[in-house]
Amino acid sequence: xxxxxxxxxxxxxxxxxxxxxxxxxxYLDGAARRLEGNPDKDEIIADIEQAIADKCxxxxxxxxxxxxxxxxxxxxxxxxxxQDAAAEGEERPAGEAAxxxxxxxxxxxxxxxxxxxxxxxxxxxxxxxKLHEGAMxxxxxxxxxxxxxxxxxxVRIAFVLVTFFWGFGILxxxxxxxxxxxxxxxxxxxxxxxxxxxxxxxxRRARDGYYEGMRTWGDRxxxxxxxxxxxxxxxxxxxxxxxxxxxxxxxxQQQWHQHWQPPAWTPPAWTPPPGPPFLLLITLPxxxxxxxxxxxxxFFAVISLLATHTVFGVAPPAGMPLWAALILLLVIISxxxxxxxxxxxxxxxxAGRGAYFxxxxxxFVDTVVAIxxxxxxxxxxxxxxxxxHEALQAVPAVLHNLVDTVKQWWxxx
Amino acid sequence: MGVNEKFNPIRKGLLEFLVLKIIAADKVYAAxxxxxxxxxxxxxQEGTLYPLxxxxxxxxxxxxxxxxxxxxxxxxxYELTAKGREQLRETxxxxxxxxxxxxxxxxxxxx
Numbered sequence: 189x190x191x192x193x194x195x196x197x198x199x200x201x202x203x204x205x206x207x208x209x210x211x212x213x214x215y216l217d218g219a220a221r222r223l224e225g226n227p228d229k230d231e232i233i234a235d236i237e238q239a240i241a242d243k244c245x246x247x248x249x250x251x252x253x254x255x256x257x258x259x260x261x262x263x264x265x266x267x268x269x270x271q272d273a274a275a276e277g278e279e280r281p282a283g284e285a286a287x288x289x290x291x292x293x294x295x296x297x298x299x300x301x302x303x304x305x306x307x308x309x310x311x312x313x314x315x316x317x318k319l320h321e322g323a324m325x326x327x328x329x330x331x332x333x334x335x336x337x338x339x340x341x342x343v344r345i346a347f348v349l350v351t352f353f354w355g356f357g358i359l360x361x362x363x364x365x366x367x368x369x370x371x372x373x374x375x376x377x378x379x380x381x382x383x384x385x386x387x388x389x390x391x392r393r394a395r396d397g398y399y400e401g402m403r404t405w406g407d408r409x410x411x412x413x414x415x416x417x418x419x420x421x422x423x424x425x426x427x428x429x430x431x432x433x434x435x436x437x438x439x440x441q442q443q444w445h446q447h448w449q450p451p452a453w454t455p456p457a458w459t460p461p462p463g464p465p466f467l468l469l470i471t472l473p474x475x476x477x478x479x480x481x482x483x484x485x486x487f488f489a490v491i492s493l494l495a496t497h498t499v500f501g502v503a504p505p506a507g508m509p510l511w512a513a514l515i516l517l518l519v520i521i522s523x524x525x526x527x528x529x530x531x532x533x534x535x536x537x538x539a540g541r542g543a544y545f546x547x548x549x550x551x552f553v554d555t556v557v558a559i560x561x562x563x564x565x566x567x568x569x570x571x572x573x574x575x576x577h578e579a580l581q582a583v584p585a586v587l588h589n590l591v592d593t594v595k596q597w598w599x600x601x
Numbered sequence: 602m603g604v605n606e607k608f609n610p611i612r613k614g615l616l617e618f619l620v621l622k623i624i625a626a627d628k629v630y631a632a633x634x635x636x637x638x639x640x641x642x643x644x645x646q647e648g649t650l651y652p653l654x655x656x657x658x659x660x661x662x663x664x665x666x667x668x669x670x671x672x673x674x675x676x677x678x679y680e681l682t683a684k685g686r687e688q689l690r691e692t693x694x695x696x697x698x699x700x701x702x703x704x705x706x707x708x709x710x711x712x
Contacts, residue, residue, distance in 0.1 A: 198674060219648070228655040235631065235651045238674070242632070268646025 192254055194410060197241035198234065203253060208260030212240070219270035226272055239267065317371045318364075326365035326591045336437070358490065359518050362511065365591055366598050475531050480561035482528065486521045487566070491579055493517055494586045511594055612643055616653065618696065619643055621681065621689040624663055630676040654679065662688055 193209040195202055204212065219236060223229040243263045244255050316335050318327035329347060333340035351358050404410040489499050493513060497503070504513035569576045623634050631650060638645045657663050662685035665677040681689065 200674070223652065226652070226655075228659065232651050232655050235655075235677070236647060239631070239647045239651075241674075266646065268648035270648040270652060272652050 190257075194413070197237045197244070200241055200245075202241070202244050202248075202255055204255050204260060205257040208255060208257035211257065211260050211264060215264045215267070222270050222272050232270070236267065236270065243267075316368060318368045320370065325361075325587055327370070328361055328364045328368060331368060332364075338437075359515060362514070362590075362594060366594055475528055476555075476557040477561050479525065479528050479532070480557065480559070481565065482521070482525055483562050484565040484569075486518075488569075488576070488579075489517060489521070490514065491583060491586070494590050495579060495582060509597065510590070511597065608642075616643060616645060616649075617657065618689075618692045620650075620653065620657070621662065621685060621692065624679050625681050625686065625689055628678045628680050630668075630678050634679075657685070661685075 191206045192203045193206050195204055195209060195212075216233065216237070220229065220233060223232055226232065240263060243266065244259075247255060247259050247263075317331045319330040319334055320327045321330075323330045324344065329343040330340045333343045336343075347361060350360070404414045493499050493504075493510075497510065497513075499517060504516065508516070566580075570580055571577075619638065620634060623629060623637050629637075631647070631654065635645060635647065635650060654663070658665065661682055663679050663681050665679045667675045668678045669675050
């Protein structure tokens, strides 16, 4: 006596022995994984399900309404492992396929058959791409977010913060916008997301399960059974997805620490002067203010350069391309900001009594003042200087133009 | 590795050609194609054929239409497009050249 699972294949219900159900599930999952990135994936899977349904129908009769596990194994054996013809076709032109020796390993694997779906799973590749869907500018943040499996908004905010405090965010963005390729094929697109298998599978399961639920709507018992199983399955996939995202994040963090952690910095043997550090501490907010103003200045200088090709009327050296002028501008700005930075760090030094410890409260006040005055300044300018208001409204268009210009320049070389 | 396995790549490469030929003869659905191939050296499984058919359709070599069948759900009947017929013609020509070469090469020069 064995438990029976009811499934539907292309609109027809079948009763399978539980072991058979598991084998079939593994086979179809393996097929879906191998067809990852194939534009016709859903259609091929549908065809395969149709063929399985036909084969199941053939083994059923008037007094036999359950497909036993051995029959499923037999059917899977007959179907053979799913091989993505398109993946091979991309490597060699279709016309030559007749004479050329077509990929051997896949053909050899054909003999193993059965439900050994796990064995042939293609390795997951992950590459950094620009992703244009849902992008705000050139898709760099979007691509980074996909690569690390996080929300693009977080990456965007990080870029804005980096730009604000260190000034190289824009530069970094431009460089990435130029050097990162855009995914051309679906396979590359799924490589942009690193963890496609689980996530996409999750979505597919959810959709399939949902259809099955709709179909069993009339039959209350079947529907209850579906709901129980669906919940259970989705929960399992949810855990797997969560774990995988977690692992990816951990790995990324680990790599980051390995490669980017600065060597432990030992402060030189220097005792802070006995004089009152208060003066310096009081100046900190002013330094922050100055930094904020400088950031605003930098912002408008960049906008001005992009919009009029001059920095507030001062033209860059003749013959210098726009991108080089932009880099030069950013370098100049960071040179100007050096003394302020030094002053700020000196303040921290004092606050930490020589241990170079930044008390969070100073850091916090510093940051809040800087952001606050920057926002205030932008708001004021936007409000009271009509010219600036227009310039701000033109920012997105200008950035688009810039990205296009850089791209054209890149393509031209 | 037996001789049989050695020819695996050849069979695999020729499969598209044979599928073109089968579909050119008559409108068929996938199970028909498999049945015709089963009797030959080119016995193929669904797992290989379906992805191949969808690839060929993407390359605009063939197209299909849904047709009701007496028993069971509607089926996809495949037929060649103009491009598919053109490719079949080219491949046939090429195949004749190859098989001629295979036959003639290594023989004692005639005459």
